[in-house]
Amino acid sequence: MPRINTYKSDKPSTSWRSRLHEIIFEADTPAGRWFDILLILAIALSVTVVMLESIAVFRETHGVTLNRLEWFFTIVFTIEYVLRLVCVRKPWRYASSPFGIVDLLAVIPTYLDILFPGTRFLFVIRVLRLLRIFRVLKLVQYVGEAEQLVRALRASKRKILIFLSTVVMIALIAGSMMYVIEGEAHGFTSIPRGIYWAIVTMTTVGYGDISPVTAPGQVLAAMLMIMGYAIIAVPTGIVSAEMIYSGKISTQACPHCSSEGHQPGARFCKDCGESLIWNA
Numbered sequence: 369m370p371r372i373n374t375y376k377s378d379k380p381s382t383s384w385r386s387r388l389h390e391i392i393f394e395a396d397t398p399a400g401r402w403f404d405i406l407l408i409l410a411i412a413l414s415v416t417v418v419m420l421e422s423i424a425v426f427r428e429t430h431g432v433t434l435n436r437l438e439w440f441f442t443i444v445f446t447i448e449y450v451l452r453l454v455c456v457r458k459p460w461r462y463a464s465s466p467f468g469i470v471d472l473l474a475v476i477p478t479y480l481d482i483l484f485p486g487t488r489f490l491f492v493i494r495v496l497r498l499l500r501i502f503r504v505l506k507l508v509q510y511v512g513e514a515e516q517l518v519r520a521l522r523a524s525k526r527k528i529l530i531f532l533s534t535v536v537m538i539a540l541i542a543g544s545m546m547y548v549i550e551g552e553a554h555g556f557t558s559i560p561r562g563i564y565w566a567i568v569t570m571t572t573v574g575y576g577d578i579s580p581v582t583a584p585g586q587v588l589a590a591m592l593m594i595m596g597y598a599i600i601a602v603p604t605g606i607v608s609a610e611m612i613y614s615g616k617i618s619t620q621a622c623p624h625c626s627s628e629g630h631q632p633g634a635r636f637c638k639d640c641g642e643s644l645i646w647n648a
Contacts, residue, residue, distance in 0.1 A: 385454070385455050386455075386623065388451060388454070388455040389455040389456065389621070389623050391403050392448075392451060392452055392455060393452075393455075393456075393621035394621050407448065407506075408507060410441060410444055410445070411504065411506050411507055412507075413437075413441070414437075414438075414441035414445075415504050417434055417437045417438055417441065418438075420434060421434045421438070438478060439478065442475050442478040442479070445471070445474050445475045446475050448471070449471045449472065449474075449475060452468075452471065455623075456623060456624065456625065457623055457624045457642075458624045458625050458640070461624065461625035461640065462625060465625070465627075467506075470505045470506055471506065474506060517607075520607050520608075521607060524606045524607055527606045528603055528606060528607075531602055531603060531606070535570065535599060538566070538570070538592075538595070539563050539566040539567050539570065540563060540566075542562075542563075542566040542569075542570075542588065542592050543559055543560075543561075543562030543563030543564070543565065543566040544559050544562060544563075545562075545588060546562040546565060546566065546580065546585060546588060546589075547559045547561070547562040549580070549582060549584050549585045549588065550562075550580050550581065550582060550585045554580065554581045554582070554585070555578040555579075556578065561578070564578075565578050565579075566592060569589060569592045569593055569596060570592055570593075570595065570596040570599060571596060571600075572593070572596050572597065572600070622637040622639070622640060622642060622644055623642075623644070624637060624640050624642040625637060625639055625640040625642070627639040627640065
């Protein structure tokens, strides 16, 4: 009796959904890198079309071409959005995620144009068409350092909150002092007006619409200007320190919820707790 070979390979089988997930959500394979590059180019070109359409000269001379290009990119991004929902095991998790919402906002305004054809809805359509600029936010998910920056901001949010509270207190004190020193005769008609001047001065914007005239007021302004240069560097140092501390992250995306930003060698998703291996 012939012996039946029951040997099975230890290598897990790769389904078309897992392969599609690897191409769309990850960038550690040649196919994934090419997908990201082509999608980045499509996003950049589509945003360029939106900006050109806002210029009257281009809209009048090339309106038909711009409209065709807009529909082309809308169809491309629609297909991409559907494929993303198909290749994850929990589509609703991706659809409700920030990136999923941005992807939806990138395509839905063009379709909404069809639902509002009347002239009285032209203003509504123009507002909805501005949502297409959200396509530029899709670029964030293709920058490896974006997740690290977001994590650094989250980790330093309490320090940043304390820093902002300090800045607000300095603006309140300086604005109140300037109201007392300069008074209404020199443009500081109220304490809120003085606080506005203090914020503009600390941020080194310097609109020049209101400025101190007396010597004490100018001394206070000079002190606030110098303090402004020191204040600008504080949040940069806070976030930079957290970014150095946060370490490296991998390009592995969860096949269940499409969450990214996992530690190298991680076996389970940091958000949904599911296995990061498709066939597990």
